[in-house]
Amino acid sequence: MSVHRHSSGGEDGRHSVTAVFGIRQQSDPQALHAPVLVLNASYEPINICAARRAIVLVLKGVAMAEEEDGHLLHAARLALRVPSVIRLLEYRRIPHQTRALSRKNILLRDRNTCQYCGELLSASDLTLDHVVPRSRGGASTWENLVACCHPCNRRKGNQMPVEAGMKLMREPHAFNLHTSRHIMRLMGRSDDKWRKYLFY
Ligand SMILES: [Zn+2]
Numbered sequence: 001m002s003v004h005r006h007s008s009g010g011e012d013g014r015h016s017v018t019a020v021f022g023i024r025q026q027s028d029p030q031a032l033h034a035p036v037l038v039l040n041a042s043y044e045p046i047n048i049c050a051a052r053r054a055i056v057l058v059l060k061g062v063a064m065a066e067e068e069d070g071h072l073l074h075a076a077r078l079a080l081r082v083p084s085v086i087r088l089l090e091y092r093r094i095p096h097q098t099r100a101l102s103r104k105n106i107l108l109r110d111r112n113t114c115q116y117c118g119e120l121l122s123a124s125d126l127t128l129d130h131v132v133p134r135s136r137g138g139a140s141t142w143e144n145l146v147a148c149c150h151p152c153n154r155r156k157g158n159q160m161p162v163e164a165g166m167k168l169m170r171e172p173h174a175f176n177l178h179t180s181r182h183i184m185r186l187m188g189r190s191d192d193k194w195r196k197y198l199f200y
Contacts, residue, residue: 031051031069031071031073031082032050032051032052032055032082033050033051033052034050034051034069034071034082034084035048035049035050035051035187036048036049036050036051036053036054036083036084036085036086037084037085037086037184037188037191037194037197037198038054038063038085038086038087038088039066039085039086039087039088039197040087040088040091040092040094041087041088041089041090041091041092042091043087043197045181045184045197045198046088046092046094047180048180048183048184048187051069051082051083054082054083054086055073055080055082055083057086057088058080058083058086061089062088062089062090063086063087063088063089064086064087064089065081065083065085065086066083066085066086066087066197067083067084067085067193067194068081068082068083068084069081069082069083069084069193070082084191084193084194085193085194085197101140101141101142101145103128104123105175106128106142106145106146106147106175107123107126107147108175108183109142109147109172109173109175109183110146110147110172111183111186112126112147113147113169114126114147114148114149114152115129115146115147115148115168115169115170115172116129116146116148116149116152116156116161116166116167116168116169117149117151117152118169119149121149125149125150126147126148126149127147127148127149127150127153128145128146128147128148129145129146129147129148129152129153129156130144130145131143131144131145131146131160131161131168131172132144132160133157133158133159133160135158136158136160142172142173142174142175143171143172143173143174144172145172146168146172152166184198185198185199
């Protein structure tokens with residue numbers, strides 16, 4: 001990402017991206033939500049984040065842009081291109097443990113797809129379903145939570161899938177490094193700028 005400062009002084013990295021780009025962001029709201037591939041200092045792909053977060057990391061001097069996506073953001077004293085791939089400047093050891101259990105990570109693992117009917121939906125149209133209902137002692141774990149659309153969630157209610165005549169598309173597992181690599185590759189397949197970092 002090229003950062004052109006129109007005047008010196010000030011620590012732009014300390015401002016939030018929304019504050020710096022508040023006005024123009026309205027004209028292209030998708031640009032800041034676009035997925036950005038995050039590479040370790042070693043060029044190993046380690047994560048995907050939203051462009052907004054990637055810009056903050058670059059402005060803070062934590063990462064540098066390796067590839068840009070063509071969108072130019074303007075602000076009073078600053079113009080920069082939205083990155084498509086960023087690389088951390090300092091190597092981070094990535095623990096080979098599972099990721100935090102969160103709604104966001106469950107939806108990412110299930111690729112925003114209802115695990116009962118297979119419909120691909122936006123995050124706001126999905127909920128989390130306890131496969132074994134909480135009322136029957138079902139825990140909030142990677143293995144018992146799946147992405148689910150609202151109609152399927154209502155239909156299942158407090159039943160076991162088999163009682164509701166429903167079947168999971170796949171057994172839910174913890175989100176490990178292997179899963180995230182797989183997802184990064186799926187997402188990168190259509191993006192030439194990601195491809196060279198993901199397929200080697
Ligand atoms: Zn569904």
